[in-house]
Amino acid sequence: MEILRYAAFSPTPDGGNPAGVVLDARGIDDATMLATAAAIGFSETAFVTPAADGHLDIRYFSPRDEVPFCGHATIATAVAYADRHGAGELRLRTKAGPVTVATEVDSSGATTATLVAVPPRTVGLPEADLTALLAALRWRAEDLDPALPPRVAYAGAWHPIIAASTRARLADLDYDMAALGRLMREKDWTTIDLVWREDAMIFHARNPFPPGGVVEDPATGAAAAAFGGYLRELDLVPTPATITVHQGRDMGRPGVITVTIPAAADSGIHVTGTAVQL
Structure with missing residues (x-):
C-alpha cells in the first residue's frame, strides 16, 4: 500500500498533528490496518476505500485500536486527496456516521479543509x-x-x-x-x-x-x-x-x-x- 504522512492543523511540517493516510485501502484487512498504524506510530492513520456510489469509506486506527472518528486524520485525508485529485467536496462514511469535508486552495497554494461532523x-x-x-x-x-x-x-x-x-x-x-x-x-x-x-x-x-x-x-x-x-x-x-x-x-x-x-x-x-x- 502507499502510505502518505501529513501534519494537520499546521501550515508547516513541524507543527500540528501528524497522521498517516492510505488513499486506497481496498483489500486490506483489519489486522493489517492496525499493524500499519502501529508501525507508523502516529496517533491516527486513516484508511480510505472508494465506494461505487461516490462516497469514501474511511476507518481510523491508532497504534492500539480502531476509533470511530478522527478529526485531524480527516483533515489530512482531505488535503491529501485534494493534492492528488483537486479540491472539492468529499462525502465520507465513518463508523460514527456520514461526514462531509470540503477543500479549497488559497492564492499561496495552501490547501484548507473544512469537515462537518455528525450532530453533537x-x-x-x-x-x-x-x-x-x-x-x-x-x-x-x-x-x-x-x-x-x-x-x-x-x-x-x-x-x-x-x-x-x-x-x-x-x-x-x-x-x-x-x-x-x-x-x-x-x-x-x-x-x-x-x-x-x-x-x-x-x-x-x-x-x-x-x-x-x-x-x-x-x-x-x-x-x-x-x-x-x-x-x-x-x-x-x-x-x-x-x-x-x-x-x-x-x-x-x-x-x-x-x-x-x-x-x-x-x-x-x-x-x-x-x-x-x-
Whole structure:
C-alpha cells in the first residue's frame, strides 16, 4: 500500500498533528490496518476505500485500536486527496456516521479543509467519574474553571471536557497514564479534552490519549468538534460563532483549529484547518 504522512492543523511540517493516510485501502484487512498504524506510530492513520456510489469509506486506527472518528486524520485525508485529485467536496462514511469535508486552495497554494461532523451532544459527568478522572490527571477540584462545567461531549467520539482555571494548570500535564487509560477504556472515552479559555472566543487545549498508546494528541479535531457542541448546548458562546482552539504549543508542535458553531441545535459543528505533507 502507499502510505502518505501529513501534519494537520499546521501550515508547516513541524507543527500540528501528524497522521498517516492510505488513499486506497481496498483489500486490506483489519489486522493489517492496525499493524500499519502501529508501525507508523502516529496517533491516527486513516484508511480510505472508494465506494461505487461516490462516497469514501474511511476507518481510523491508532497504534492500539480502531476509533470511530478522527478529526485531524480527516483533515489530512482531505488535503491529501485534494493534492492528488483537486479540491472539492468529499462525502465520507465513518463508523460514527456520514461526514462531509470540503477543500479549497488559497492564492499561496495552501490547501484548507473544512469537515462537518455528525450532530453533537453532551451528557453529564457523574461525580464518581469526575473524582476518578481528576485523581488520574493529578488535578484538584479547585483547579477547575467553574464557568466551564465538566461534561462528556460527542461529535463522532466521546471526550470529557475538563476546563482549567489557569494557563499554568493546563501547561503542567503530568498524569497517571495507566490509571487514566483504564478509566477511559471503561467509559469508552477517546481523549480527554483539557481546555483553558483565554477570552470569549479563543481557547487552548491538550488531549491525553492513553487508550491509543499516545501520551498526548497534538491537535484533536474530533474533540474540537465535540467542544463546539458543548459550548452551544450549554449557551457558553453566542451562536452562530467561530472560535479558535490552539493546541500543541506545550508539546512544541503548535497547531490552530478553527471551529464554526451554527446556531441550529441539530446541525453539525464545522472544523477547519490546513495540512501539509511530511
